[in-house]
Amino acid sequence: MAKGITKRKDNYYKWYNDIVMKAGLAENSSVRGCMVIKPYGFAIWEKMKECLDKMFKETGHENAYFPLFIPKSFFSKEANHVDGFAKECAVVTHYRLKNKEDGTIVVDETAKLEEELIIRPTSETIIWSTYKKWIQSYRDLPILINQWANVVRWEMRTRLFLRTAEFLWQEGHTAHASKKEALDETIQMLNIYSEFAEKWMAMPVIKGKKTENEKFAGAIETFSIEALMQDGKALQSGTSHFLGQNFAKAFDVKFTNKTGKLEYVWASSWGVSTRLMGALIMAHSDDKGLVLPPKLAPIQVVIIPIYRKKEELITIKKVVNKILIKLKEKGISYKFDERDTHRPGHKFAEYELKGVPIRLAIGKRDIKNGTIELARRDTYEKKTYEQIGIENIIQELLEEIQENIYLKAIKFRKENSHIVNTYDEFKKVINEKQGFVFAHWDGTSETEKKIKNETKASIRNIPFGYPEEEGKCIVTGKYSKQRVIFAKAY
RNA sequence: CGGGGUGUAGCGCAGCCCGGUUAGCGCAUCUGCUUUGGGAGCAGAGGGUCGCAGGUUCGAAUCCUGCCACCCCGACCA
Numbered sequence: 001m002a003k004g005i006t007k008r009k010d011n012y013y014k015w016y017n018d019i020v021m022k023a024g025l026a027e028n029s030s031v032r033g034c035m036v037i038k039p040y041g042f043a044i045w046e047k048m049k050e051c052l053d054k055m056f057k058e059t060g061h062e063n064a065y066f067p068l069f070i071p072k073s074f075f076s077k078e079a080n081h082v083d084g085f086a087k088e089c090a091v092v093t094h095y096r097l098k099n100k101e102d103g104t105i106v107v108d109e110t111a112k113l114e115e116e117l118i119i120r121p122t123s124e125t126i127i128w129s130t131y132k133k134w135i136q137s138y139r140d141l142p143i144l145i146n147q148w149a150n151v152v153r154w155e156m157r158t159r160l161f162l163r164t165a166e167f168l169w170q171e172g173h174t175a176h177a178s179k180k181e182a183l184d185e186t187i188q189m190l191n192i193y194s195e196f197a198e199k200w201m202a203m204p205v206i207k208g209k210k211t212e213n214e215k216f217a218g219a220i221e222t223f224s225i226e227a228l229m230q231d232g233k234a235l236q237s238g239t240s241h242f243l244g245q246n247f248a249k250a251f252d253v254k255f256t257n258k259t260g261k262l263e264y265v266w267a268s269s270w271g272v273s274t275r276l277m278g279a280l281i282m283a284h285s286d287d288k289g290l291v292l293p294p295k296l297a298p299i300q301v302v303i304i305p306i307y308r309k310k311e312e313l314i315t316i317k318k319v320v321n322k323i324l325i326k327l328k329e330k331g332i333s334y335k336f337d338e339r340d341t342h343r344p345g346h347k348f349a350e351y352e353l354k355g356v357p358i359r360l361a362i363g364k365r366d367i368k369n370g371t372i373e374l375a376r377r378d379t380y381e382k383k384t385y386e387q388i389g390i391e392n393i394i395q396e397l398l399e400e401i402q403e404n405i406y407l408k409a410i411k412f413r414k415e416n417s418h419i420v421n422t423y424d425e426f427k428k429v430i431n432e433k434q435g436f437v438f439a440h441w442d443g444t445s446e447t448e449k450k451i452k453n454e455t456k457a458s459i460r461n462i463p464f465g466y467p468e469e470e471g472k473c474i475v476t477g478k479y480s481k482q483r484v485i486f487a488k489a490y
Numbered sequence: 491c492g493g494g495g496u497g498u499a500g501c502g503c504a505g506c507c508c509g510g511u512u513a514g515c516g517c518a519u520c521u522g523c524u525u526u527g528g529g530a531g532c533a534g535a536g537g538g539u540c541g542c543a544g545g546u547u548c549g550a551a552u553c554c555u556g557c558c559a560c561c562c563c564g565a566c567c568a
Contacts, residue, residue: 084568156566216568306527345528363527
């Protein structure tokens with residue numbers, strides 16, 4: 001474990017990388033743009049998965065699995081879809097290798113595929129080609145399917161968790177008999193993402209609709225949740241798309257409705273990815289390392305014994321075991337780190353780096369006094385408590401920490417949200433302060449593009465739940481129905 | 491694809507300009523002793539096709555040519 005990590009204010013980019021690597025979350029692999037997710041990082045992802053999976057199932061969705069490969073011809077069936085993804089597709093062209101005389105292995109050119117296969121960047125096409133077989137009548141609807149999978153998008157530049165060539169995600173693909181039902185589903189899933197982000201990740205997000213420029217390739221409308229990171233940049237953390245009948249038309253998926261007429265099926269798709277890991281890291285962590293919300297921490301409490309001799313450790317263990325039983329009863333996850341290869345100070349630093357919410361330390365003097373020292377990761381506050389009943393204090397504290405880091409993130413977002421009314425003001429804020437900028441926009445793609453070219457800020461979304469305050473576009477002065485959120489984005 | 495840079499021990503780097511003992515340093519690793527309430531100290535040890543291929547030279551990590559890989563900035567990115 002290397003000492004020290006770069007400070008946020010010195011180099012935010014390095015700080016992020018330091019945390020990912022030194023906390024043991026992930027590292028770059030020998031494949032360009034692809035990462036190795038290490039056990040501790042994967043444990044956090046598994047917690048996220050577990051929770052989301054439960055939420056999906058509670059709302060009637062089922063898991064299934066579709067192929068990694070997509071025939072090239074499927075791809076071109078939806079024009080916007082292919083336009084959006086063509087430039088970043090990995091393509092499989094052969095199915096065999098052979099040995100050359102010099103011992104090297106080469107592609108066997110005689111084993112060329114009749115039709116190339118695309119490694120899925122998203123699964124709408126393979127899934128809708130399947131749904132065609134499954135759907136005949138309104139009685140077959142709705143289909144509410146989710147899949148946990150990996151996808152590949154050949155990105156030019158990658159960053160651990162935030163943008164990798166291969167990433168893990170879930171993608172929901174639903175089919176409905178009416179437009180309203182599909183739209184309701186789209187919004188329902190957006191709400192689930194938002195609830196997950198806020199209640200589990202302790203990360204405030206703004207729900208809203210994407211502009212034409214920013215929407216999903218093949219969607220009628222895209223909705224997103226947007227979070228603000230500590231460097232003032234926005235991170236799109238989840239998207240839910242209303243696909244209308246676009247994919248049903250592309251794959252000729254029709255059903256007979258109650259009145260006996262043939263109609264195209266309505267669709268939604270929605271997804272979150274390992275990018276959420278990036279969001280989680282950047283939302284709460286500090287210069288000493290990761291800060292995890294208790295609800296997603298693989299280890300909620302770490303217990304560190306402080307001892308000189310083996311006999312002391314034995315005494316400590318007896319006391320600790322009683323506490324561990326109580327923690328287990330309460331469903332609190334813990335780790336008792338009795339390694340004698342590292343000293344206590346080293347362990348303290350290590351678990352701070354790993355973002356463990358609560359640390360207990362117990363040594364000779366605690367044994368004598370019947371006490372235990374408790375330190376919380378979010379505030380660094382240290383206090384000594386009676387051993388008896390410590391599990392209750394821990395349970396309450398875990399909830400308090402969850403709440404505290406959420407409130408801290410809310411406060412940060414509030415301090416970094418700006419309302420501006422002129423383009424000059426806009427440029428100044430975007431350049432000097434960053435953050436979310438609420439401004440009026442005339443609703444045209446031209447204006448959005450102009451602003452993006454000139455300031456690098458894009459419209460994150462047209463937020464829901466904000467007063468529909470009318471105004472004039474900061475660039476053109478034309479009518480605007482409501483303010484939209486601008487920010488520089490990841 | 492354009493601009494810049496880097497490849498030397500597991501990791502991070504120095505050495506290269508100006509060729510010349512046995513290629514160094516920090517961290518990590520291993521052994522021993524002492525330590526253990528905030529990243530231990532001392533002593534010792536192990537670990538190298540100097541990115542690859544060719545060339546110049548008595549002699550190349552160092553100079554030359556070609557190739558490869560990676561990184562950064564830009565373009566690109568639901």
